[in-house]
Amino acid sequence: MTLTGEMLIGATAVRGTEDTFQAINPATGETLAPTFHGGNAADVDRACQLAEAAFDTYRATTPEQRARFLESIAEGIEALGDELVQRAHAETALPIARLQGERGRTAGQLRLFARVVRDGRWQDATLDSALPERTPPRPDLRMQNIPVGPVAVFGASNFPLAFSVAGGDTASALAAGCPVVVKAHPAHPGTSELVGRVIQKAVADNGLPEGVFSIVMGAGIAIGTALVAHPVIQAVGFTGSRTGGMALVKVANERPQPIPVYAEMSSINPVYLLPEALAARGEAIARDLVESLVMGVGQFCTNPGLLLAIEGPALDAFRAAAVAAVSAKAAGTMLTPGIHQAFERGVAQLSAVEGLTRPGCGLAGTGPNQARPAFFETTAERFIADHRMHAEVFGPSTVLVTCRDVDTLLAVTRILEGQLTATVQADAGDQAVAARLLPALERKVGRVLFNGYPTGVEVSFAMVHGGPFPATSDTRTTSVGASAIDRFLRPVCYQNVPAALLPAAVQDGNPLNLWRLKDGELGRA
The missing domain is CATH 3.40.605.10 (Aldehyde Dehydrogenase; Chain A, domain 1)
Structure with a gap:
């Protein structure tokens, strides 16, 4: 063609x-006919x-x-x-x-x-x-x-x-x-x-x-x-x-x-790293999480841009593994020069925030429009106080927020903006914490997933890819x-419309063989 x-x-x-x-070919800068x-x-x-x-x-x-x-x-x-x-x-x-x-x-x-x-x-x-016999008639x-x-x-x-x-x-x-x-x-x-x-x-x-x-x-x-x-x-x-x-x-x-x-x-898709899960499989979570972070050079609306965890030895081991994994990742070519420039501005703005460190950074790029993965870290108190850390950086960048305890973890959750997803890494011993966390997440996101990673959206009947503002402009x-x-639909009610004029979907006899709610009963009658 x-x-x-x-x-x-x-x-x-x-x-x-x-x-x-x-x-423009972003990998070469070549202009395409x-x-x-x-x-x-x-x-x-x-x-x-x-x-x-x-x-x-x-x-x-x-x-x-x-x-x-x-x-x-x-x-x-x-x-x-x-x-x-x-x-x-x-x-x-x-x-x-x-x-x-x-x-x-x-x-x-x-x-x-x-x-x-x-x-x-x-x-x-x-x-x-x-119901003509009713008073008043229906x-x-x-x-x-x-x-x-x-x-x-x-x-x-x-x-x-x-x-x-x-x-x-x-x-x-x-x-x-x-x-x-x-x-x-x-x-x-x-x-x-x-x-x-x-x-x-x-x-x-x-x-x-x-x-x-x-x-x-x-x-x-x-x-x-x-x-x-x-x-x-x-x-x-x-x-x-x-x-x-x-x-x-x-x-x-x-x-x-x-x-x-x-x-x-926009969405930064928080990932909750609960203590028992980190203790049991923290290094594996770190490796898999970094793979999710750099997938597609981070250019997914479900990219894991925020990590939340409770302080302790398990978190220390996770951090070391995550920083090592990020530091070994090569820069990747972004979709357009404009997206690359926006990513670099976003990383520079985060780097200038007081109390936000960058313990991990990927390998430098060798071509145009290439982004280095970035791993930032801060405390819950600083994250709550400085809204600049909450902004989406579209690309392979994430912020780890360390929390003193479960109450602090919940406090951070309550001040988050609306998100497309929230991910919970939890083992059996984390279920009590997860039970406290889940109601808060339901108010913040369109999809809650356990023991997975947010990148990847199944196209199915049950999928929700939406969420409260600013994840979407309509949370419903x-x-x-x-x-x-x-x-792209709206309801229309037909009152006492002659049978010959009724749309097929609501005609007597159900000519389309639809599932219909008739007098409160669901069926195909």
Whole structure:
């Protein structure tokens, strides 16, 4: 597939007339062809108007039609083969094996949502029978979820496939019945165009209106701002920095009709190293934790950026092992020059904080945009007093906070911001401490995991990838897993609507064979 540097607005390839930009290979500094042409507000308007025109037709598709559409996107992405992986590798410097796995995850997400659509539980069909003999009489009431309307999706920098053009936000929005307009990430525009053309073809092959999918591009913030501000857009999916997410929230809230922005933003993902676990397997935990820290050069939203432990000999042994492991790690190439510069600023700012030491640092880099892993340490008292230590440093950096006792550990937990994850390393002898800790963690995070490491997010029915602010802009939702579809749905109640006009999901006889709640009883009757 030949890259053209064009945007895809409905069925048409459009050459933008605004800023031009090119992808950069972060490992070499090489500028990659072709030149991409950014769009403007008129391009956004065209994409949004097509999405609005497509909405009612697309949301009326059967579950089978919509599921097959999602599966055809997955098949198209797989059919790109090495071409997609090689382009993503050139634009991100991510390892080939990592990108092959991410391609599989992307296709898997699409197939998961195809299954979700066919199952139909997302419709939440609910029926309350009329009670004419009651005083006052109860009318016939029926409820189902419907799609909210066209959705804007912003591609993420750190997942050029799984959180990008055909990533989880796009897959869940399309599954819900919402047309999607994607703002491609400027760091991997070639990858975005390749995947965008797959979706464009799938739209045509499945006989859907062209406005079901569009992709716009631009290196600056103007086109993204115009997209969120457009009155047709009814929700936004975003993965990125707190600054970027909150800027979009501000635009969305200042519209004449405010809309939700589902932004997954910053998190330092605390890891609790409880005493018995450290005593029994502290050195192994240290080695595995450092592997999690440097995975993907630390460029995961679930990177373990904060470690908490209680003082004692077991902690001393863990510290020595962790520092040795970090010090042996080579620098790694980051995704973009901008991300690398931000990491270096973050490490420099932490290094200047009084009472925060850096006992471990990885090997110096030998090429451009390379980050050395950094291991910092401080006390609970200093951490509580200085909020600068709480900030996310996106990359392979972590802070160990030493606590005098369990009460101090809990005191640190209570002042933490909202997080995506919290990890507890605990053995049987730690369960009493863990029992005190768990209620506090439930209030702070979206996912609590024991005896594992936070990097790695399973795409499944039970997964929650969300959490209280600033981990996300809406603590009630997840951006990964089957429940991600809920972000793009809203309930509608039908009161005394004639049978001939009722949607299929709430008709008598249950023609879609859905699980439904009828007069308080769950079943398929």
